[in-house]
Amino acid sequence: MSGRTARGYGAALAVAALLLSAACSATPKDDTGAAPAAGRTIRPVDGCGTSSWTDPADLSADRAPARCAPHTPAAHPLSRTRKLTIATGTLSAEYVAPLEVALDKGEFKAEGLDVTLKVLPTPDALPLLAKGDIDALWAAPEAAVMNGIKGGFDIRWVAGNFSPDPKSKSGLWVRLKKGETAAGVKLAGRSLGTMIGKGSVIAYPMQKALAGHGGGLDRIQYRQLGSADVLTALRNGGVDSAWLLDPVWRKVDGEPGYAFLGGQPLGEPLGGMLYGRTLLRDDVDAGVALLRAYIRTVDTYFAADYKQNETFVTYLAKLLKTDESVLKSTPPLRMDWEIREGTTNRLQSAYATQGATEGSPVPENRVVDRAYYEEAVGHTPGP
Template identity: 75%
Template structure:
């Protein structure tokens, strides 16, 4: 497979100039606060140069995501193996693919990490994450997360996941009523199927779409459904609208009676990895190692249009247990580990519009920590 060949070749090349070989010649940076135990040394990382970091304030929809060379950042195994449990709402969605591939290809093991992916809804995962019963959550900074942090949970959003391709129609879909067209839909009072219900990050892009179609976040009735039930409920009339992810929306695209109203902002990830107190604090070395494996997987297998590799798509469909034809029919996600400035501010504004936010808005310093992925790629702020 092309991606595997290039990844192995470049990994071998950068080993000659790995961080272990250059660390003693690099001055420590006093800027990284990862680990909560004071400053940490951040050194240049072979294979991760100027393109491995972008300005978080850049909200351009055409922004090129940060990238290192394939196979980098190279593994830096922990002195002692560490077991890590990551909760996720599903194992079959395409946005979970980097974790599935990292597990299958042994990228976590290369860091000395024994990783388990556990399917759990976000509301069930949050108290476990806060207590340290699980280590990380592959989800999003939803209203429940914000309210938990406000209530004292030591949780931060530490890495992003993806933004959509401009050709994607992942987003808000609606069943049209008699006489309606996709140009103008009356959304007020309709029932919407969603995995999260009120307080999901989709409230932010939904607010924009609803504003164009005679509705508001407080005028929609929400029905929480399992990930496998959202599409079924939309098709059989159980709900009037639904937020459909890649590649699920292909099952209704072009069919009479359905319309796409809008999706996630281009260039702005809305989810990814959340850490609890362990990986943010005393186990920050493991936290950096976990992100290093994730970032390396993105650089090696998902750097650009990964669906142009037919063999890789076949492999991915089997791994995700999804229909290969459907997976192939949607554009590649733009995998992106970086978090944009102000995203949690905009999300909290949407949660307030839904009536599910508690108290005053949290500053980004309470919701986001970029220091761990910055350290993983050798970026000194």
């Protein structure tokens, strides 16, 4: 085992231990798997009609994401101000933009929420979420989350974040050998460069992309690299393939000798908002209010192709502290607060193949809680 790999496994074990410790001191979870926000009264919401909810079983790539009218659902301020801390791995990535816009435009404040966005890597944030030291995490249901839930802690994925635009080529790229074509690429035994190690949600789309090219998550050689090194390694032959994120893939798009093999499935968010004990058990009202502000922000500022609005792109680049030309160089994200049916099962299948999780998968009803966003938009779920 390499030093880098050993350190990765050591970090994963440390996170698991911290989660287990936090779970032991936390409020006991509901062993029935019942959604913590279930059973509350749901009322119709002005501006949120039939288009504000889509069937979770709809996995079609061209599914239109749920939307309410701009500036809806309207704010319903809480009786007293709640201070909430949301952890996120970065404040410069485009997928965090709805949270930063909601904060900057006063959407959280309108709900009676005093929100702080705190930059923390997911491995550091998970134990804090488990103990109630932070209230929410803007991340993804990665293998560490599944292992934490198995260990007894009540963490729920309560809202999605985005799915890619069909024009996006963020994903798996390969450097073609002489005479090789994209259709004929065989990746078994070849190396993959990625800045994200085993147990990340990209394992699922990577598994799909590899399956069509004679590979598999257990049949490739991983090379975990720094963000600045992934593209360099692909170009100089250090790795045979690489998972390239926005906007890095634009550097090889259209160049001879490189091929895009696939990315995140269209119409299927793989991350978003995770709640811990505070918003799941202690203060569900604040949990619903937080998603109401998030959804209203998406409906008002990110409903369609927000990059067509030059003024907004300039504003967004300044807010994210990123170069405006870089922001314009990639297609817009399809902001989507809903969670698809079966996503957590597909993720866990990939984690198990990588060896990042063991044992039976966690049932979806112990990972996902759609009741928060359903209440926010006034949708009453069927029996």
